[in-house]
Amino acid sequence: MDFTFSAEQRQSADMLAGVLGDICSLSHLRTSLKAGAKFDDGRWATLARLELAGIMVSERQGGLGLGAVDVVLLAQACGYAALPEGLAGYIGVTVPLLAELGCDIVLQAILAGGSYVAHQDHGFVVARDAAAASYGVVVDGDRVAVVAADALASVNVASIDPFRRLARLTLPAALQAAPAAIARARERGAVFAAAELVGIAQRAVDIAAAYAKERQQFGKPIGANQAVKHMLASAQVKIEFARPVVYAAAFEADIGSVASRARVSHAKLAAADAALAATRAALQVHGAIGYSWEADVHIFLKRALALSEEWGERPYHRARVQRRLTTYKFAPDTLFALETDHG
């Protein structure tokens, strides 16, 4: 396995990070929060113009035909920016699922740049921004239905994260079985949530480090205190050892073997752990101000809490790793032995 990203992959992520820096800065988020944290049509339209929606759609179907490794850095950038709109899940999970299901009309509407599709998968993901959606993908178990917005009944649900505008969609009467496509979607969902979590974690550490450099207390910057240094350094260690697992999981997400599922779950768990630890450390470094809406840490903390349990709760992912440990020999030479069993 080659762990380096191509120049194109890195440029694409830098480009997205740059755009998000322009349209989704912390001051944008703060302003939005005061105004009720509503769906930002303008921002979504700007992001749509980047033409990322088809990144994982086959070229035959009008997409770029790229894979999860091409999206993982983009998802990380979304997390880093705390982007309220679910871009990563959209381009990495929902749109590829629609493509796999052969929903060509919906797909063309998406690739033409106009449509947003909400995605609900009971026990895995709650629909976001249903009000802005032209269509809904509703999954239940191994069955799925794609319905137009006017046929979608939904009930809004408040999230601890005010930027996550959640809704429960009513299950359509007719669903079709699509177990393989749904399973693949769930693997990707977990991988990109993990990547977002890594981005969130890194941003929390960066914000706290910047604050610790500026903020004076007892006559010196608080960042000169070893307690502050070690808190943030420990968080950074967790990030460094979650990131490569997430990258490996992106590489392996589509394989579907016991080992690849364990890798994806490990990535999700490690990223959640890093994000929860990093946001807590950042809050602690900020002191009382961190506990107010004046500081931006709470945005990342709440996102981390939500994403930690999305696309499979933690016990689900632990059980998948456990299953690998009981069925596989664990040794250095099985680290990348992913192709051997698709059980």
Place this chain on the structure above:
Amino acid sequence: MDFTFSAEQRQSADMLAGVLGDICSLSHLRTSLKAGAKFDDGRWATLARLELAGIMVSERQGGLGLGAVDVVLLAQACGYAALPEGLAGYIGVTVPLLAELGCDIVLQAILAGGSYVAHQDHGFVVARDAAAASYGVVVDGDRVAVVAADALASVNVASIDPFRRLARLTLPAALQAAPAAIARARERGAVFAAAELVGIAQRAVDIAAAYAKERQQFGKPIGANQAVKHMLASAQVKIEFARPVVYAAAFEADIGSVASRARVSHAKLAAADAALAATRAALQVHGAIGYSWEADVHIFLKRALALSEEWGERPYHRARVQRRLTTYKFAPDTLFALETDHG
């Protein structure tokens, strides 16, 4: 429940601590280590003259008729001194067991000040200093035998703690059933091991704090570093919240209800946790010198490792706490509700 100790209880513990300071200082231990850490007849004789052996033997049988709360501070002092000889278990577990079993001849030999008795309980405690023993108490399940030294067959076993001179005693042919006395002995064994662990933990922190005040690095005492401060402070917090649990367990050890057993197990777990954390922190504060026999920390670290699993391994104690949680209502008013069920 009154958590304060009586003046007599405190004086008795101070007296023992004073004697141990004279005959079991760190320099004594260091000298002994160089000479092979053998059983110290002179020290044992000095301790015997304190006439503590009968402290938990009934007055009718010639003892002081006191309880576990009268021994818990003494056990803590033994841990603090890292006393190699198993005084606490001897006066708190072995001798009271012999008294309960009605072994009057052995008991009189003990109370007369001459005899040491080794104690083995398969799965709970390994015999110590069998070579110095006049008798052996050998327990297996709920059966026990008391045999004279010349009838004892034993095989020495090396411990990681060079001061723990362990031996496996051969099971005598004839054992008598004594389930209640054996059960009580095991409860006391766990309580006094817990008390020793608290003493060990506190000594490790004290030694490390003294070292951190003296040792200069980068031009200041290492104890001025927040990392060192916080490491030792965190260990101290663990000690402070293990100690009252151990005292409460001593108070309740003889009750034998589900709740009291859970309390004893909680004490053992909390004390082991504190001792392992404190000795590790002390080692880390010492740096490379802590990893050598030149520093004394390793004595406490090894004792902590051994006692953490003695008188019931950690899973055994966790299971007993778990049992209380599944059978009892957990609420403020059940904190001391120990008499309700002897199941």
Place this chain on the structure above:
Amino acid sequence: MAANVPTQRLTSFNASHAGFEAHRDWERVLNRGGYGMVTWPAEFGGRALSLIEWLIFEEEYYRAGAPGRVNQNGIFLLGPTIMEYGTAEQKSRFLTPMAAGDVIWAQAWSEPQAGSDLAAVRASATRDGEHYVLRGHKIWSSRAVFADWAFGLFRTDAESTKHRGLSLILFSLTAPGVRVQPIAQIDGELGFAEIFLDDARVPVADRLGPEGEGWGVCMATAGFERGLMLRSPARYQVAAGKLLALAKARPERVDATIEAALLQVVMDAEAYALSIFATASRLAAGGTIGPEASTNKIFWSELDLALHSVALAILGAAGEMLVHPDDAAHDGDWLDGFLFALAGPIYAGANEIQRNIIAERVLGLPRG
């Protein structure tokens, strides 16, 4: 106790004026029954109970699910300080309305840019005849959004620095020159406010303790704040009991990792209770509370967070959607409680400060 507890859960006293006033009414109910502050002497409306008796009262209180104490800054922090440092006139003027719930107190410790450094006080009190003129800016003032009065440190000696030259002054939040501005906190409540003081005039008689010695007077109060009074063990034992019930009700969600964490946190709740009883026994026998107030602060704040983290782990993905839900099981309390617990390691002296105190005052390590 249970018979008098409001049947409807009260709205949070940090959420709205109505919620605050409902809690004030509850304080009045308590006070009429002589339960406002049971450890106070009878002359100020108490029952002169011992600390151990107070702990037992608290067990009853939390077991009955009685409302949180909007009055805690007054009865637990300021009240004991007035009893120790106040003049006879101050005692009679402040303590009775405090116990009655007629005057609810806010604390005004922190200032912007001061953080954990409580002595970094810039707000000044300039003597002008029989008044002090207060100027400055206080922040993270708990209860101040809806409270009546506040207490805080002011620099009465303009030449002084750090902890010297400070005085503890009590002031009305509705006095001219006093402006209160709420701070939105991450759980969406208004637990704290900023207080802007712009030439507010306060009689000299509202200074507590000697002029320039406010720091010493305050340290007594801060000791109480860190100590056991604000965090009676019953709170955590009740939470641990609820957590066990939650786990029992959802066994399919409890895997080995959660089971292990659950066992630890329940033991810790019990260890906290035993430790507080031990401290109370010691105090009853004539001991004084020392730096172990710092070990308590660290332990309860970490315990509180651990309890709520385990609960959220059991609730899983549903956890994020418990924002003021309409649920009979009160699952939403776990989310609220988690957000509240996040403040624990930060406020009332951040845990880093407490660890410094333990290292320096208990273990004798040198100051940084």
Place this chain on the structure above:
Amino acid sequence: MAANVPTQRLTSFNASHAGFEAHRDWERVLNRGGYGMVTWPAEFGGRALSLIEWLIFEEEYYRAGAPGRVNQNGIFLLGPTIMEYGTAEQKSRFLTPMAAGDVIWAQAWSEPQAGSDLAAVRASATRDGEHYVLRGHKIWSSRAVFADWAFGLFRTDAESTKHRGLSLILFSLTAPGVRVQPIAQIDGELGFAEIFLDDARVPVADRLGPEGEGWGVCMATAGFERGLMLRSPARYQVAAGKLLALAKARPERVDATIEAALLQVVMDAEAYALSIFATASRLAAGGTIGPEASTNKIFWSELDLALHSVALAILGAAGEMLVHPDDAAHDGDWLDGFLFALAGPIYAGANEIQRNIIAERVLGLPRG
């Protein structure tokens, strides 16, 4: 590889001269097969393999249960430094016998009272014609008890302080004026020694790099030491595999707490492997190793301790009695390994120092 591994386990190279020499023989076997240091260029006996190929070699090595490398100070630390800073003469004189196992190297970094402060060097090297005269006292010198040569920092400028004025000097441990005294360590082995230098004369040609610039030369070496070369992931993956086997063999000893810890530690072993492969990929693509060497050091040292702690938790009371036992299952390795792991967070730059480095160099926080 498996075919050439000694069938009998070798005695530890820290336990006795015989054990040390048995390991030296193994180094000779490796070198004859061209496996002594596979990343070295062919002219020094290597195979010029890439880092990723080296990681795969290490997988094979650990999977085969091959002996620990007594040669590691030389081949992993000093060797690369000589290749970078050495003269042609030094390269030819030192590298071939090093790779061959004919000269085994000790490091001599620390001095008494210096601890984590590697720059607090008092040992001096005074120029006397074409020689340096070494005086001083080194401590915690790994392998020095039985090794042939050592390398360390000496103050060549008597006026200098801290990291200025130091030179990196190589010296024979059997030279006149050099005395080696073993240090008994807590696992009973002799992994470290003190070195007393009493007017030992060393040719100027045995100085590595420019005079007075030893600190910079050493930092390259210390970077390697903290980095991946000494701690290839296969070591932990093999240990994690053995731990899983231990847990499977004793299911009755694995309760929820142990199961949870086991799951975490096995994931961490895998995360470490993935992270090292990622670093190796980056280096292969032309990147350089930076302060992430510090994150690695913290992670592997904590991982190593966690792996062995879980094993001891499974072994329970038997754990303390595994001192050099005669057990076919090699359970005693867990106890040995635990004691060895305890040193991990301390040596090669204590973890506190590594956290400072991360905070200051990665996150840009100010120096204390």
